Amino acid sequence: MREAWVVGAASNRYGKLAESAREAATRVSLAAIRDAGLEPKAIQHTFVANCFGLTERQAHLGPLLNNGLGIPEVPSVTLESACSSSSAALHEAYVHVAGGFADAALVVGVERLGHLDTMSATGYFAYAADYPFETRNGATFPGLYATLAHAYQAKYPTRPEMFGAIAVKNHANAAHNPHAHFQKEISLETYLASPVVASPLRLYDCCPFSDGAAAVVVAAREAVRSPVTEPLVIRASARAGAVTALQDRGDLTGLPSSRLAAAQAFRQAKLEPKGIDFFEVHDCFTIAEALALEDLGVFPRGTAARESEEGSTARDGKVPVNPSGGLKAKGHPVSATGAGQVVEIFEQVNGRARGREVPRTGTALAHNVGATGGSCSVHIFGRR
Numbered sequence: 001m002r003e004a005w006v007v008g009a010a011s012n013r014y015g016k017l018a019e020s021a022r023e024a025a026t027r028v029s030l031a032a033i034r035d036a037g038l039e040p041k042a043i044q045h046t047f048v049a050n051c052f053g054l055t056e057r058q059a060h061l062g063p064l065l066n067n068g069l070g071i072p073e074v075p076s077v078t079l080e081s082a083c084s085s086s087s088a089a090l091h092e093a094y095v096h097v098a099g100g101f102a103d104a105a106l107v108v109g110v111e112r113l114g115h116l117d118t119m120s121a122t123g124y125f126a127y128a129a130d131y132p133f134e135t136r137n138g139a140t141f142p143g144l145y146a147t148l149a150h151a152y153q154a155k156y157p158t159r160p161e162m163f164g165a166i167a168v169k170n171h172a173n174a175a176h177n178p179h180a181h182f183q184k185e186i187s188l189e190t191y192l193a194s195p196v197v198a199s200p201l202r203l204y205d206c207c208p209f210s211d212g213a214a215a216v217v218v219a220a221r222e223a224v225r226s227p228v229t230e231p232l233v234i235r236a237s238a239r240a241g242a243v244t245a246l247q248d249r250g251d252l253t254g255l256p257s258s259r260l261a262a263a264q265a266f267r268q269a270k271l272e273p274k275g276i277d278f279f280e281v282h283d284c285f286t287i288a289e290a291l292a293l294e295d296l297g298v299f300p301r302g303t304a305a306r307e308s309e310e311g312s313t314a315r316d317g318k319v320p321v322n323p324s325g326g327l328k329a330k331g332h333p334v335s336a337t338g339a340g341q342v343v344e345i346f347e348q349v350n351g352r353a354r355g356r357e358v359p360r361t362g363t364a365l366a367h368n369v370g371a372t373g374g375s376c377s378v379h380i381f382g383r384r
């Protein structure tokens with residue numbers, strides 16, 4: 001195994017895309033390759049994450065992307081791992097580069113659902129749950145995460161204000177992120193007055209439906225002798241799975257795949273949670289950010305929501321979490337989300353996160369969950 005770096009990164013603004021997923025993926029891929037100071041012909045494998053291309057009548061996006069990049073002969077694979085699709089793609093790129101199968105590989109995640117109404121998009125998303133046991137019986141992702149929130153509230157003393165603090169913090173961060181879907185702050189009063197979507201989750205507990213695309217270039221250090229950016233050294237690339245249907249899990253106050261992937265990642269990086277300077281975690285709903293921080297071992301069980309209310313996870317707090325605005329406010333274009341987290345870390349390290357800088361950028365962790373945790377990736381990055 002050799003060292004692998006992230007050497008270039010790019011994202012478009014999340015929200016509603018006027019262009020097709022294919023066009024958006026090509027545009028951000030070219031931007032990421034140029035950012036790395038490379039030409040497309042330097043890319044020896046592309047990994048394309050996409051879940052809902054069929055809603056645009058387009059599958060097999062990988063070769064089409066390569067056509068657009070002018071490298072049709074290069075191998076490509078299109079991956080689906082629900083909301084963790086592009087972190088799964090990053091893992092594959094890491095394995096290829098660290099294992100010596102490619103000197104440089106491109107990861108791009110793209111999703112476009114803006115042409116669908118909320119009801120249809122909710123229906124498509126729900127196919128990532130366990131269809132016969134959950135989806136066919138009416139479960140949706142807001143409903144499934146509401147179930148996790150109920151379990152958490154039943155076990156630990158919580159108040160709505162604790163979850164509200166997570167939403168307020170993430171909206172405040174996204175207000176400084178040009179890639180974010182929502183670039184506006186909200187107050188706790190706005191959060192508390194927002195309508196209930198699936199009790200106890202309110203509108204501002206939920207991520208929106210976003211379109212978007214994000215890309216990163218992974219390369220061996222030998223392939224980029226004089227990098228034009230400050231590379232991210234991939235110190236850990238871990239993935240884990242879990243029983244998918246919630247009714248088959250013993251405990252609903254955490255995601256088993258998050259714990260397994262985190263344990264593996266900390267072992268690979270030879271680090272502990274307190275050695276990480278900032279985190280991008282999977283907050284598809286505010287409860288998910290609290291669960292993530294406990295599953296990662298950042299805070300003891302039952303305390304993450306309280307820590308958020310006390311300001312511990314703010315950009316200037318003791319553990320900055322989601323300086324990008326997270327899925328809640330930066331947005332959640334499913335297959336782009338994992339790569340987008342890495343774009344944020346790259347921008348923080350390269351001094352491009354103006355107005356939302358975190359104080360220390362020596363190490364960072366990206367945590368990306370598929371659905372309710374049937375899959376999960378944890379990546380840890382350091383600097384040279």
Ligand SMILES: CC(C)(COP(=O)(O)OP(=O)(O)OC[C@H]1O[C@@H](n2cnc3c(N)ncnc32)[C@H](O)[C@@H]1OP(=O)(O)O)[C@@H](O)C(=O)NCCC(=O)NCCS
Binds near residue numbers: 122
């Ligand atoms: C919360 C949710 C139900 C709202 O959908 P909706 O009621 O149809 O909302 P609309 O799209 O009609 O938007 C109405 C307004 O609310 C805003 N809005 C929509 N979703 C929002 C969200 N999650 N947070 C904040 N504002 C939101 C819109 O921007 C719009 O604002 P405007 O009137 O100023 O333009 C929907 O965003 C949702 O289901 N989110 C979860 C997605 C999901 O499950 N992802 C998978 C996670 S695993």
